[in-house]
Amino acid sequence: MKPLSEKTAHFTDSVIRRMTRVSNEYNAINLSQGFPDFDPPAEITDKLREIAARGPHQYALTWGAKNFRDALAAKHEHFSGMKIDPESEIVVTCGSTEAMMASMMSVCDPGDRVVVFSPFYENYGADAILSGAEPIYVPLIPPEFTFDPDLLEKAISQPGVKALILCNPSNPCGKVFTREEMALIAELAIRYDIYVITDEVYEHIIYDPYEHIYMATLPGMRERTITCNSLSKTYSITGWRLGYVIASPAITDRVKKVHDFLTVGAAAPLMEAATVGLQFGDDYYAGLKAHYTHMKDIFTEGLAFAGLTFTKPQGAYYVLVDISEYGYEDDEQFCIDLAREVGVGAVPGSSFFRENVNHLIRLHFAKQDETLLAAIDRLQDIHRIMH
Ligand SMILES: Cc1ncc(COP(=O)(O)O)c(C=O)c1O
Numbered sequence: 001m002k003p004l005s006e007k008t009a010h011f012t013d014s015v016i017r018r019m020t021r022v023s024n025e026y027n028a029i030n031l032s033q034g035f036p037d038f039d040p041p042a043e044i045t046d047k048l049r050e051i052a053a054r055g056p057h058q059y060a061l062t063w064g065a066k067n068f069r070d071a072l073a074a075k076h077e078h079f080s081g082m083k084i085d086p087e088s089e090i091v092v093t094c095g096s097t098e099a100m101m102a103s104m105m106s107v108c109d110p111g112d113r114v115v116v117f118s119p120f121y122e123n124y125g126a127d128a129i130l131s132g133a134e135p136i137y138v139p140l141i142p143p144e145f146t147f148d149p150d151l152l153e154k155a156i157s158q159p160g161v162k163a164l165i166l167c168n169p170s171n172p173c174g175k176v177f178t179r180e181e182m183a184l185i186a187e188l189a190i191r192y193d194i195y196v197i198t199d200e201v202y203e204h205i206i207y208d209p210y211e212h213i214y215m216a217t218l219p220g221m222r223e224r225t226i227t228c229n230s231l232s233k234t235y236s237i238t239g240w241r242l243g244y245v246i247a248s249p250a251i252t253d254r255v256k257k258v259h260d261f262l263t264v265g266a267a268a269p270l271m272e273a274a275t276v277g278l279q280f281g282d283d284y285y286a287g288l289k290a291h292y293t294h295m296k297d298i299f300t301e302g303l304a305f306a307g308l309t310f311t312k313p314q315g316a317y318y319v320l321v322d323i324s325e326y327g328y329e330d331d332e333q334f335c336i337d338l339a340r341e342v343g344v345g346a347v348p349g350s351s352f353f354r355e356n357v358n359h360l361i362r363l364h365f366a367k368q369d370e371t372l373l374a375a376i377d378r379l380q381d382i383h384r385i386m387h
Helices: 015-025 042-054 066-080 095-107 123-131 149-156 179-191 249-263 268-278 282-305 331-342 369-379 382-386
Strands: 090-093 113-118 134-139 161-167 195-199 225-230 243-246 318-322 360-364
Touching: 015 331, 042 268, 066 090, 066 268, 090 095, 090 249, 095 123, 095 161, 095 195, 095 225, 095 243, 095 249, 113 123, 113 149, 123 134, 134 149, 149 161, 149 179, 161 179, 179 195, 243 249, 282 318, 282 369, 331 360, 331 382
Parallel strands: 113 134, 113 161, 161 195, 195 225
Antiparallel strands: 090 243, 225 243, 318 360
16 A cells, blocks of 8 residues: 555644543543533524524535624624625635644745744644744743844744744643733734734633734734734534635635635534524623633632642643653653543643643633532642652
């Protein structure tokens, strides 16, 4: 048999999803893969029941059902202040995952380069391989996960750089980029004529006093920003696979074609049902923020009580816990032992860093109080068990 593709030969399976399997094997409380264990808003699931009876059940327009795009444009304008044309500036995709892949494929040719901050969400590595782009990593420096502007400029000014990927708020380090940092990135993007592809799936999961700034709203950035986002986290519907790209018509024209050939389109009945979520008022987003602040507080207080050292999230729903004291060389082995011996599933930090980092694990707290309290209870024994 001839060999399978060289391009995909170097893929490993997703470490995050592997850790979900490890958690299941040991019956651990799974705080590895980031998805909620609570229900989506009832208005959305009630609507789905109604849609199941009356449709639509056939293909929607490839770049998204009109009423979904209209609702999305109105919602995005409400929060960002940007007026969006739902016909020419939105492509609805199968999650932000496809939004990012379709954007990368639309921007990059083999041999091009993309700048990625490290730590990074693991899909960006695969996106780069499949689009043929070579990533150049710029470290985010703890504890605030700031970057060195000179190192960023050095990376952006390298030959062949087409784009920078900006995950804001960041998975896994919980960083929310400040206005000054965003302005610096924007200035470099304009000066070196590159695109900024954003991943803003945690736009509404943000903790006081931090605020989400939309890169596309910065002066000169609208035409060079490709905003990738989704409904997964905002409405607790990670399994519905509804995402979108917002960009200028010249860019979406290309993304629409890539998206059409990749997936044809997002699920028509789900778009229809999720439209009610896009029409929620401000109270929904205030409630979401209050709920996540509550989960963060329960979880981080519990971790502190267990004597653990960890990052303080500004946004998103992850913490990176320092495991240096346990003396493991291999953080994946630590996570396997943690699942088996302590009963809590985590992701090895090394899967998010370009640098040689193996002293961190990632836990997420998008869980019901009882799940978080049970995990915290188990973690009180971590020192005794893992030493
Ligand atoms: C930063 C980031 N981007 C994208 C995704 C995936 O989003 P979606 O479900 O919309 O594909 C995740 C999921 O955890 C994420 O953390």
